[in-house]
Amino acid sequence: MSEPAEKSPLAIFREHCDRGDLAYQVSGGKAFFYPRLTAPGTGSTDIDWKVSEGLGTVYSTTTLFPRGADPYDVSLIDLDEGFRMMSRVEDIDPLEVKIGMRVKVRMIPGRDDEAPYPVFDLAEGA
Amino acid sequence: MSKIRGNAAIVGTAESDLGAVAPDMSPIDLMAQGTVRALDDCGLSLKDVDGIMVAASQSRMAALSLCEYLGVNPKVFDSTQVGGSSFMAHLTHAQAAIEAGLCETVLVAYGSTQRTVGRATASSREPNPYEDPYNPMMPPSAYAMAAARHMHEFGTTREQIAEVAVAARKWAQLNPKSFMTDDLSVEDVLGARMVSHPFTVRDCCLVTDGGGAIVLTTPERAKDLKQKPAYILGTGEAITHAMISQMPDLTTTGTAISGPIAFERAGVKPADIDVLALYDAFTINVILFLEDLGYCQKGEGGAFVEGGRIAPGGELAVNTSGGGLSYCHPGMYGLLVLIEAARQIQGVCGDRQQDGVNLTLAHGNGGVLSSQCTVILGNEDTL
Numbered sequence: 001m002s003e004p005a006e007k008s009p010l011a012i013f014r015e016h017c018d019r020g021d022l023a024y025q026v027s028g029g030k031a032f033f034y035p036r037l038t039a040p041g042t043g044s045t046d047i048d049w050k051v052s053e054g055l056g057t058v059y060s061t062t063t064l065f066p067r068g069a070d071p072y073d074v075s076l077i078d079l080d081e082g083f084r085m086m087s088r089v090e091d092i093d094p095l096e097v098k099i100g101m102r103v104k105v106r107m108i109p110g111r112d113d114e115a116p117y118p119v120f121d122l123a124e125g126a
Numbered sequence: 127m128s129k130i131r132g133n134a135a136i137v138g139t140a141e142s143d144l145g146a147v148a149p150d151m152s153p154i155d156l157m158a159q160g161t162v163r164a165l166d167d168c169g170l171s172l173k174d175v176d177g178i179m180v181a182a183s184q185s186r187m188a189a190l191s192l193c194e195y196l197g198v199n200p201k202v203f204d205s206t207q208v209g210g211s212s213f214m215a216h217l218t219h220a221q222a223a224i225e226a227g228l229c230e231t232v233l234v235a236y237g238s239t240q241r242t243v244g245r246a247t248a249s250s251r252e253p254n255p256y257e258d259p260y261n262p263m264m265p266p267s268a269y270a271m272a273a274a275r276h277m278h279e280f281g282t283t284r285e286q287i288a289e290v291a292v293a294a295r296k297w298a299q300l301n302p303k304s305f306m307t308d309d310l311s312v313e314d315v316l317g318a319r320m321v322s323h324p325f326t327v328r329d330c331c332l333v334t335d336g337g338g339a340i341v342l343t344t345p346e347r348a349k350d351l352k353q354k355p356a357y358i359l360g361t362g363e364a365i366t367h368a369m370i371s372q373m374p375d376l377t378t379t380g381t382a383i384s385g386p387i388a389f390e391r392a393g394v395k396p397a398d399i400d401v402l403a404l405y406d407a408f409t410i411n412v413i414l415f416l417e418d419l420g421y422c423q424k425g426e427g428g429a430f431v432e433g434g435r436i437a438p439g440g441e442l443a444v445n446t447s448g449g450g451l452s453y454c455h456p457g458m459y460g461l462l463v464l465i466e467a468a469r470q471i472q473g474v475c476g477d478r479q480q481d482g483v484n485l486t487l488a489h490g491n492g493g494v495l496s497s498q499c500t501v502i503l504g505n506e507d508t509l
Contacts (some may be wrong), residue, residue, distance in 0.1 A: 010255055034256045034369075060271035060278075060376055063323040064263050074262045074322075076271060076371055086371040088260050095323065099278040110259065117259040 002037075002045045009035035012049065014115040022052040022105045022118050024083050033083035054105035055080045055126050063094040073097050077120055091121040102126050128360055128391035130225045132509045134217075134232075135348040135355030136468040138168030138341035144454045145305050146241055147335040153184045154195045156237030160339035161196065168341050169352040170231065175341070177202035177223055177232035179216035182337075183249035183457055184238060192235060202229040208365065209492020210405055213340070213461040214499030218361040220342055230344055234464075237337030238456035245333055248457055257369060263322055266330055268370035268494035269408035270322040275376040276410060277324065279425065284324055286428030288315035290409040291328050291451050293437035298448025300438060300478035305332050306452045315409075328451075329409040336456035338465055345509075356471035356486075356503040360392025363499045370494045377425075380498035381418035381489060388487075388500035389420075396420040399502070400483040402442065403467040405460055405491040406449040412436070415489055416444075419500070438478070446470060446478045460490035464501065471505050484508050 007015075009025075013035045016023035025032055027039035027047045039047055061075040073094035077087050089097045090106075104123035107116045140163030142156035157180065165171055178200045180188040189203040202223045206215050213234050220232040240248035251264060262268070276282045292312055298304035310328065318326035348355035364380030364387075367373045389395060396419055404415045413427030421442070422430040436444035447453045447466040454462055467488035469475050485508055488501045 034371075060275040062262075062267050062270040062274060062325075063320075064261075064267060065320045065322070066263070072261070074260050074267050074271075076376075084371055086257050086260055086262065086369075099274065114259070 005037060009037060016051065017107055017116045017118065020107045022054050023049055024052055024079070024081060026050055031082040033085050050081065052079050052081050052105065055123060056103055056120070058089065058097060058099050058101045058103060059084060060099055061089070061097045071095070075120070077103060088119045089121070090119045127393040130221050131359050131391060131393065132345065132357040134221050134224050134342050135345055135357045136340055136342045136464070136503065137348050137351045137353055137355050138164040138170065139338070139465040139468050140164035140167050141303065141338040141462065141465065142237060142336060144303055144336035144456070145334050147239060149242070151239055151242070151335070153182050153237035153239055153337065154191050156239070156335070156337035157192050157235040157339065158195050160237065160337050161233060161235055164339040164341045167353060170341060170343070172196060172198060174231045175233045176200050177220060177229035179204040179206070179220060179232060179234045180236065181205055181207045181212035181216070181458065182237055200229065202232070208497035210407065210458040210460040211490030211492040211497045211499040212458060213464055214361065214488065214490035214501045215363055217342070217358055217464070217501055218363060221358055221361070224344060230347065232342050233339060234342070234461065235337070235339040236458060236461040238458065239335045240457045241333055241335045254369065257371070265407065265494050266322040266325055269410055270325045271370060272376045272414065272495060273324055273410040276413065279377055280428065282413070282428035284316055285312050286432055287329065287409045287413065288312040289431045290406065290412045290436070291315045293431065293434060293440070294406060294445055294449040294451040296437045297446050297478060298452035301448045301453055304448045304453045305334050325408065331407045331450035331455035331459065332452070334454050334456050336454050336462070338461055340461065340464060340468070353474070354472045354505060356468040356505070357509060358501065359394070359504045359508060360388045360390070360502045361500065362387030362391065365497045367496050368493060373495060377414070379414050379418050379495050381415050381500065384498045384500040385419040388502050392502040392504070394485060394502060399485050399487045400443070401446060401467065401470040401480050401486045402444045403447070403463045403486065403488045404444060405463050405489055406445055406451050407459070407491055409451070411491055412444060419487070419489070443480050446475060446480065460492070463490055464488045467501070467503050471503050
């Protein structure tokens with residue numbers, strides 16, 4: 001039986017975010033995200049935390065058009081280490097975000113007292 | 127072929143009130159209304175029901191609420207909740223329960239007042255620390271990203287995707303219960319209010335109230351009832367993810383798993399099916415499901431639906447009710463998908479009834495392309 005967990009996967013992820021690091025996990029040579037106590041597919045608890053280089057590619061993207069507010073981007077990003085996450089590409093017009101664009105992570109402060117969280121900027125040539 | 131092939135049949139179907147229902151109606155009111163109508167449809171009574179299967183986003187313990195309301199104490203109950211495909215899953219569980227001798231006559235019910243109370247109230251999202259900061263509009267944004275990926279990988283065009291909504295509207299014009307029946311063109315779909323690019327509001331299902339019920343029973347009991355039985359020949363289920371970021375491939379759904387299982391259990395092939403009822407929460411769904419069920423190669427779904435091929439008079443009858451896009455979409459629309467597939471077997475679809483229907487397929491979708499459940503129904507000749 002595994003030991004009691006001292007910290008949740010989310011708490012450890014957010015500690016990394018506080019340091020400006022995008023954390024992910026690896027088990028059996030396979031990278032995965034979101035962070036978990038057990039590895040998907042195997043149930044293994046032999047899991048390593050890693051820090052991503054933060055470079056990735058837009059896997060898919062949409063621009064949302066809320067009534068009475070500005071349009072904004074939501075994208076799925078494939079990080080070079082082999083995991084995928086939802087995020088937002090920030091530094092260009094949301095309709096200009098295209099599948100296949102190279103992007104790099106940046107931590108931004110959360111709203112109110114929420115934890116910092118990762119967004120992405122264009123990384124041409126990376 | 128499965129040993130439980132045809133061990134149960136849908137004998138009664140009914141919609142509750144649909145669209146915008148009377149003020150202060152509850153989801154359970156609509157389930158009960160559907161229940162008595164479905165029992166009347168087949169000629170059974172509440173005392174015949176010894177199994178109840180039900181799911182609803184507005185009732186966390188829906189079996190409790192419905193059993194109390196109806197005043198019944200069934201031998202078997204099931205509140206499996208995997209979103210809009212829950213009712214297809216219920217049929218599998220009902221078949222298993224009947225095969226095991228646990229019960230004989232099962233009621234499957236659904237109700238929603240999401241138009242009355244608002245979608246955010248009707249199906250509140252669970253907190254998700256990995257998605258919430260980005261404020262996706264769910265479910266549309268998830269399906270929009272599947273469409274964007276399909277367009278990127280296969281060159282599928284916006285016009286092709288819009289053809290799904292146009293076909294649905296043409297079918298809806300043949301269904302007196304449809305919520306939207308105005309003429310709709312590809313240009314209308316593309317020019318409508320943008321919701322989540324590339325989707326406009328006409329790529330998205332309706333937001334209506336509604337619900338209904340299905341009664342199924344053993345072949346022995348089904349023989350002497352008011353409607354022709356629609357036998358459950360095969361079912362298949364798949365769950366691939368919960369969050370859209372966890373979907374293994376945005377252009378291939380769990381239907382590629384559930385479909386072949388259902389066809390194998392039923393002992394039939396895609397070309398044998400006369401009418402398809404595919405859960406069209408969004409336009410892209412129909413393209414993905416036609417591909418994943420084997421009606422065309424992966425990536426060819428856009429071209430497949432061109433030129434009115436799935437519209438009335440086309441080569442393949444898909445979503446003859448008008449679908450979630452134009453007929454009715456009360457949140458978890460799968461029960462109404464099943465009802466249309468059963469009614470096409472029963473021959474009671476009026477102006478939209480297809481000729482010579484022996485086999486139909488109902489496909490349910492839940493979450494954000496997350497759960498996929500396929501059901502194949504057949505008439506007596508297919509047993």
